[in-house]
Amino acid sequence: MDTYRRVFVESWTAPLLSRPNPLRRSGFDMDLLVERIEREAQDVVSLTLRAPAGDRLPQWSPGSHLDLILPSGRQRQYSLCGDPGDRTGYRIAVRRIAAGGGGSIEVHERVRAGDHVRVRGPRNAFSLVDAPSYLFIAAGIGITPILPMVTAAGARGRLVYLGRTRASMPFLNELPADAEIRPDDEYGVPDVAALMARAEPGAAVYVCGPPPVLAAAQECMFTLNPTGSLHAERFSAAPVVGGRDFDLTLARTGKTLRVGADETALAAIRRELPDAVYSCQQGFCGTCKTRVLSGAVDHRDRLLPDSQRHDQMLTCVSRAVGDSLVLDL
Template sequence: MTTAPASLRLLGLAVDAYKKVFTNPALSPPNPVRRSGFDLEVAVREVRAEAHDVVSLTLARPGGEQLPAWRPGSHLDLFLPSGRQRQYSLCGDPAQRDRYRIAVRRIPDGGGGSREVHELRPGDLLRIRGPRNAFTFVDSAPSYLFVAAGIGITPILPMAHAAGSRGRLVYLGRSRETMPFLDELPGDCEIRPDDETGVADIPALLATAAPGAAVYVCGPPPVLEAAQRCLFTLNPTGSLHTERFSAAPVLDGHEFDLTLARSGRRVRVGATETTLDAIRRVQPAAVYSCRQGFCGTCRTRVTAGEIDHRDRLLSERDRLGHMLTCVSRSAGGPLVLDL
């Protein structure tokens, strides 16, 4: 019997330690996406009208270099000329490494990011971070049902093409004029504009998914909430994957007082209001992006008070004295923020 050299024994111990830390969910950091991706400068190659109030941007490296690879469901952080940071799903072909494509619907009463995107022109330079993925496409499901509503088609479109014959796509919208990428859909896609077929019955639609199907839903809150209420009753062996483009409603909230230490201003946070929204009442320029607790843009230092952490990004260590104001709030009593 021979004894392995000391160097090999050490290598084996290192591999065992790696497996324990990085493949054991109980020990791995609870982060669904990378905290930061690739930071790159890109140029707007093309701006194209895709539907009423929807434009697509094709982005490329100024020197023509390849862009980082991505998988269906990925998004980019886009840094706009004003300094605003927003996140948009990649909706092009992952095989085309020389370009990225995003699509943005203009929201007249939004935070200004979509309006600014609609003002961009070919040749404009932007900074991006990513790709990152918080809406993972599981490519091993026996079958798929994709439900995209409106601009929710953007992350779903690459998934539907990747699923091929195993997938079925149902595309909802107010009217065909408001629905982008109608000319790029898989051949067997069901197009259901409200003005032609009526408002979709989401439970009835989800009931058509095969047992064990992976069901992907992206669209406005009423569509997502209906899917979350009924899928597992209708299809106990299926899996539900959702992505929203707006902030989730505040659940189990309570009012609390907030002090912004640098200015001394005080504000009352309502029971159904996010900490970020309360801050923006007195500091409209407060930075934010995802409003769902996973990008970290609104991370703020807390100098006093107990935090009810509701984010999906920060590790336990990072949560000591910091919070993401878009979702987290007081655990009881007032908070003092370094703002």
């Protein structure tokens, strides 16, 4: 359940399932010093980042993340999992994903204490709403955005923490005393519906983890707690829905690619251009924004303003309306 990359936020609020509308802020561009790197669990390290001159960093709220620009040029997003009241440093945690896009491997194998890294943010698209009570369900590395929320919620919050094994679950020593820790090798595969049923009426339920956990939470939430709200954060790109095949021409190379009905334009582009930049894969961050030279776009992002939709697209989610597109690539 931990082989998923952080990408985007989807929120559902009872009783109406509305289209996700995450808040995007430009944040700040900063060069920060990697003060220390610590092993937090199996294949998980935390990085503490500080301003080189010791300046106070921009404030942030629970649920915020940073865009980390790696030495290779890869850009990835990681939740802030430290203390929002500590303006002297930021902490992020990264799980090594051997079969991922290379970002986590680069963090684990190339980034060292004393290095300088470029970051953008903080931004928050997973904010903690005000509610009479909270149920937090974190799975694996999904504890990272949840941990500051649990602290902020105090006595109003209850945490259930899922994982493969205790050895794979970071920050066990930082959890509140009443947190329920449920590794699979001790408790078996979690019954998400049973866990969701513990939420009090009107509670805000926060779920962060892999797609099966999120799908199970979404399926049962409004039957179990119609007066509550569900807020969930994904670690993998959602499957393509309602797609159709189309041709994608890369104008700079003259190469025409066939985009399958069940794949993204970005996936097709990366077959030809493996170094094509991307980050969130959910139409949120804008890293893969590309100029459109010809063709109509089925925009599926949550970022581009109307003024840019006639000649720009986010290749991670958007597609052709017709049979073809020509991109400035």
